[in-house]
Amino acid sequence: MLILGVETSCDDTAAAVLQDGRTILANVVSSQDQVHGPFGGVVPELASRQHIQNILPIVDGALQKAGIKLADLDGMAVTYGPGLVGSLLVGLSLVKGISFRSGIPYVGVNHLEAHLLAIHLEHEVVFPYIALLASGGHTLLYRVDGVADYLFLGGTRDDAAGEAFDKVAKMMGLGYPGGRIIDQLARNGDAKAIRFPRARFLKNSYEFSFSGIKTAVWHYLKECDRQDIERCQADIAASFQEAVVDMLVQPAVRAAVQHSVPRIVLSGGVAANSRLRASMKEKAAGAGIDVFYPAPKFCTDNGAMIALAGYHSLQRGRRDDFQLNADADLTL
Ligand code: KG4
Ligand code: ZN
Numbered sequence: 001m002l003i004l005g006v007e008t009s010c011d012d013t014a015a016a017v018l019q020d021g022r023t024i025l026a027n028v029v030s031s032q033d034q035v036h037g038p039f040g041g042v043v044p045e046l047a048s049r050q051h052i053q054n055i056l057p058i059v060d061g062a063l064q065k066a067g068i069k070l071a072d073l074d075g076m077a078v079t080y081g082p083g084l085v086g087s088l089l090v091g092l093s094l095v096k097g098i099s100f101r102s103g104i105p106y107v108g109v110n111h112l113e114a115h116l117l118a119i120h121l122e123h124e125v126v127f128p129y130i131a132l133l134a135s136g137g138h139t140l141l142y143r144v145d146g147v148a149d150y151l152f153l154g155g156t157r158d159d160a161a162g163e164a165f166d167k168v169a170k171m172m173g174l175g176y177p178g179g180r181i182i183d184q185l186a187r188n189g190d191a192k193a194i195r196f197p198r199a200r201f202l203k204n205s206y207e208f209s210f211s212g213i214k215t216a217v218w219h220y221l222k223e224c225d226r227q228d229i230e231r232c233q234a235d236i237a238a239s240f241q242e243a244v245v246d247m248l249v250q251p252a253v254r255a256a257v258q259h260s261v262p263r264i265v266l267s268g269g270v271a272a273n274s275r276l277r278a279s280m281k282e283k284a285a286g287a288g289i290d291v292f293y294p295a296p297k298f299c300t301d302n303g304a305m306i307a308l309a310g311y312h313s314l315q316r317g318r319r320d321d322f323q324l325n326a327d328a329d330l331t332l
Pocket of ligand 2: 111115135268269300301
């Protein structure tokens with residue numbers, strides 16, 4: 001079964017071809033980092049326009065790389081939410097158009113579900129598992145009992161973890177997207193140099209909050225002169241990152257222990273963070289919990305995870321009609 005997966009929910013234009021739900025024949029991504037970089041964040045209008053330019057070459061490129069033609073496809077999957085509505089509409093309209101013309105069935109995919117299942121592209125992980133989904137737009141904790149069987153445990157009260165990385169990088173003048181840059185810089189820094197505050201919640205809650213740490217870094221930078229900031233850049237990055245990582249690790253490990261689930265899966269762009277991966281492994285190991293994470297290219301937005309989620313929907317007999325619309329606030 002050959003499935004085309006198309007993803008345009010934010011600022012990555014991505015397409016992939018997946019065979020039988022396990023073999024990735026092609027996975028092509030065009031990132032818009034250069035376009036949004038000067039603004040320090042995604043500009044929705046520009047993102048839609050870039051998707052329009054990129055989508056056909058990206059889909060063509062994926063088919064070519066997979067060595068197949070459109071007519072060989074058994075189905076298509078496309079993100080229809082959540083995300084930026086103008087961006088979502090580009091991928092959705094293209095897939096609906098192809099489906100209308102060719103008769104190839106398609107399904108709309110929930111972007112969050114695709115992130116939760118991305119781990120299965122590379123690893124055999126049995127259900128249930130605790131999934132931490134941390135990206136530029138979301139910070140969510142689920143117990144995943146099976147495909148289409150998700151128990152919401154908690155989420156962020158304000159900013160997403162990736163958003164905090166991006167905003168702190170912008171304050172420090174490091175560039176966009178900030179997560180990867182801070183991750184790199186922090187490797188040469190002392191994570192104990194500055195004690196940034198960690199948000200605290202009731203013992204049994206699985207909530208997150210990242211606006212406080214963002215403000216704390218802002219105040220810290222305001223007190224320093226430019227030379228201090230340049231000299232201590234790596235220490236600031238490492239100390240900030242350590243605080244974010246602590247706030248992500250603790251609820252995830254606690255959820256695994258309290259739900260007697262001996263597995264944690266990381267997903268979303270922030271799951272590419274080297275310190276998060278190491279710290280989660282370390283803290284979970286103490287409680288006898290295994291930790292799994294996708295390769296960085298499957299943590300950030302990609303077409304392969306969309307194809308995989310779509311594969312499961314199509315296998316269950318789901319088909320979408322041409323009334324399906326983009327849903328910017330789609331939940332799981
Ligand atoms: O999943 P994703 O590609 O897009 C969304 O659905 O949001 O995640 C992008 C986010 C950005 O905020 C980016 O800064 C962050 O993931 N990110 C990282 C790393 N790589 C990407 N954050 C921390 N460390 C990284 N290595
Ligand atoms: Zn995403």
